[in-house]
Amino acid sequence: MSLRDIERVSLTRLNEYYGDALRLVKLIFEQAFVAELSGRNRRVQSLLIDMESTFERVVYRAVKTVVDTEYYDVRNDSIGYLTRSESEEGLLSMYPDFWIRNRTEDVVLVGDAKWKTGTDPSRNDFYQIAAYQAKHGTPGVLVYPDVDGAMRDTYTYATGSGTDAGRGKLRSIEIETGDGASYDQFVQTVEAAIRNNLPESLVKAEALL
Incomplete structure (x- = not known):
């Protein structure tokens, strides 16, 4: 699986509850660090807290x-x-x-x-x-x-x-x-x-x- 595969996933009303999980997986593939908890970058903040x-x-x-x-x-x-x-x-x-x-x-x-x-x-x-x-x-x-x-x-x-x-x-x-x-x-x-x-x-x- 690659980042491109994740980005191809389409969410609908039937599977939208996977949204947070997909965003977290995308951050992992992007090699986002916990350091992003600082400042105004709120992507990781909202997933972990x-x-x-x-x-x-x-x-x-x-x-x-x-x-x-x-x-x-x-x-x-x-x-x-x-x-x-x-x-x-x-x-x-x-x-x-x-x-x-x-x-x-x-x-x-x-x-x-x-x-x-x-x-x-x-x-x-x-x-x-x-x-x-x-x-x-x-x-x-x-x-x-x-x-x-x-x-x-x-x-x-x-x-x-x-x-x-x-x-x-x-x-x-x-x-x-x-x-x-x-x-x-x-x-x-x-x-x-x-x-x-x-x-x-x-x-x-x-x-x-």
């Missing part, structure tokens, strides 16, 4: 650290159901990676962290955060790993009547995930990125100094 869940946890903890918890509550549990049946049974519970509510329990922001190996937000990223925002009519944030600003932007929702359908704006931000001198430095970098991209009204006063 559950980077999606890890990134989500890192972002949630950073948000919880920088938000002023005297006035706001940061959560990552369900914000409610997407739909209800005629019998009032809730269906499809929704779980943003983080959401923030004030002391009167109004949701003021929802966010989702997306570990990506490419440089384009996916259709599903937008559909998912749009559903979260619509639930409580709030602004939203999509958090991505750093790709030199390729996914950093601000969006408004377009409808036939030209309104945002009750949602606030959607921002996509990036967090530096490259090498750091220490774990503490990495944590500080992540927290700084979150702090600089959340509304100032949500952030601890001392964190703004």
Whole structure:
């Protein structure tokens, strides 16, 4: 078997679950080294480590650290159901990676962290955060790993009547995930990125100094 044989394999809906295995085999044939775990090369990272869940946890903890918890509550549990049946049974519970509510329990922001190996937000990223925002009519944030600003932007929702359908704006931000001198430095970098991209009204006063 050769690298060319691997590249000729075509995945379909029936065998797409072999995708990760094929990517790993391809890396082996390419003689990729574990050194690729460093920096921004995410091909090996995503295969050896559950980077999606890890990134989500890192972002949630950073948000919880920088938000002023005297006035706001940061959560990552369900914000409610997407739909209800005629019998009032809730269906499809929704779980943003983080959401923030004030002391009167109004949701003021929802966010989702997306570990990506490419440089384009996916259709599903937008559909998912749009559903979260619509639930409580709030602004939203999509958090991505750093790709030199390729996914950093601000969006408004377009409808036939030209309104945002009750949602606030959607921002996509990036967090530096490259090498750091220490774990503490990495944590500080992540927290700084979150702090600089959340509304100032949500952030601890001392964190703004």
